Amino acid sequence: MTVRVPAKVNLQLSVGPVRDDGYHDLVNVFHAVSLFDEVTAEPAGDLRISVDGPDGVPTGPDNLAARAATLLARHIGVEPNVALHIRKDIPVAGGMAGGSADAAAALLACDALWDARLDRGALLELAAQLGSDVPFALLGGTAVGLGRGERLTAVEVTGEFHWVFGYADGGLSTPAVYAECDRLRAAGEEPIAWPLVSDDLMTALKTGDAGALGRALRNDLQPAALSLRPSLGDALAAGCDLGALGSIVSGSGPTCAFLAESAGHAADLTGALTGTGRFAVVRSAHGPVPGATVI
Numbered sequence: 063m064t065v066r067v068p069a070k071v072n073l074q075l076s077v078g079p080v081r082d083d084g085y086h087d088l089v090n091v092f093h094a095v096s097l098f099d100e101v102t103a104e105p106a107g108d109l110r111i112s113v114d115g116p117d118g119v120p121t122g123p124d125n126l127a128a129r130a131a132t133l134l135a136r137h138i139g140v141e142p143n144v145a146l147h148i149r150k151d152i153p154v155a156g157g158m159a160g161g162s163a164d165a166a167a168a169l170l171a172c173d174a175l176w177d178a179r180l181d182r183g184a185l186l187e188l189a190a191q192l193g194s195d196v197p198f199a200l201l202g203g204t205a206v207g208l209g210r211g212e213r214l215t216a217v218e219v220t221g222e223f224h225w226v227f228g229y230a231d232g233g234l235s236t237p238a239v240y241a242e243c244d245r246l247r248a249a250g251e252e253p254i255a256w257p258l259v260s261d262d263l264m265t266a267l268k269t270g271d272a273g274a275l276g277r278a279l280r281n282d283l284q285p286a287a288l289s290l291r292p293s294l295g296d297a298l299a300a301g302c303d304l305g306a307l308g309s310i311v312s313g314s315g316p317t318c319a320f321l322a323e324s325a326g327h328a329a330d331l332t333g334a335l336t337g338t339g340r341f342a343v344v345r346s347a348h349g350p351v352p353g354a355t356v357i
């Protein structure tokens with residue numbers, strides 16, 4: 063059973079103050095893009111994980127796909143005896159929710175393998191227990207996520223948008239970026255945001271206006287990511303100099319997302335950004351695309 067699952071970029075990531083439970087209230091506008099991991103589930107004598115792709119992905123019980131299989135098995139009352147093979151194309155610790163994507167894919171693959179036939183609501187509930195970004199990887203498309211990001215509402219989008227993603231050499235830890243965001247705010251260097259969904263962003267998506275979308279991109283974690291990785295500032299500026307309609311750090315970074323006018327423009331921008339030598343890898347993609355899908 064093989065499931066293909068997309069990466070996400072955040073079109074809006076507004077971060078409220080820290081709550082009593084340690085989490086932040088978020089307004090998160092997720093957008094699924096055509097960079098995919100694949101997770102294959104096969105019957106086995108115990109739970110095994112293998113990974114094809116970059117270093118840095120755990121192959122033990124800490125792998126989010128393994129946690130997803132274990133959670134589903136417990137939920138339906140079977141042993142988590144499955145071999146999960148992950149083919150990674152989504153950058154690791156890149157702010158594109160690759161681990162969450164693999165968890166969503168493993169849920170769907172094991173649901174099919176074990177013939178559990180859980181409905182969408184039950185799968186989304188298990189997904190939310192695994193992490194704030196996991197439900198969106200099941201849903202795909204474009205969606206507003208409230209709460210910790212897991213309370214999702216689909217957003218109407220006209221047409222598709224063309225993107226270029228610049229991957230950095232090393233990842234950034236999501237908790238470290240949130241901690242830096244809190245530190246900058248406590249030091250008075252960044253304002254505390256009270257998150258609201260951006261009307262300009264919703265209009266740009268509804269009308270399919272790439273120029274307006276480029277102007278509406280917003281990520282409250284960007285100052286923290288730049289503080290931890292100052293070279294990202296020049297990388298984002300390079301994209302704008304080369305004609306991107308908008309440049310933003312994806313989620314907690316360090317992947318940089320650049321919006322292009324068209325598929326052709328994205329191809330040109332991919333070449334130009336590769337030529338700057340600022341990124342380990344530069345890839346083009348389009349969005350929105352569907353969420354985790356059995357193939």
Ligand code: ATP
Binds near residue numbers: 124148161162236
């Ligand atoms: P997000 O955008 O959701 O904050 P991210 O894209 O920055 O996440 P991930 O690639 O999801 O980061 O990985 C973060 C960490 O999670 C990795 O450094 C790794 O140790 C761990 N991890 C666990 N399972 C996986 C997986 N299947 N793929 C990648 N990383 C995983």
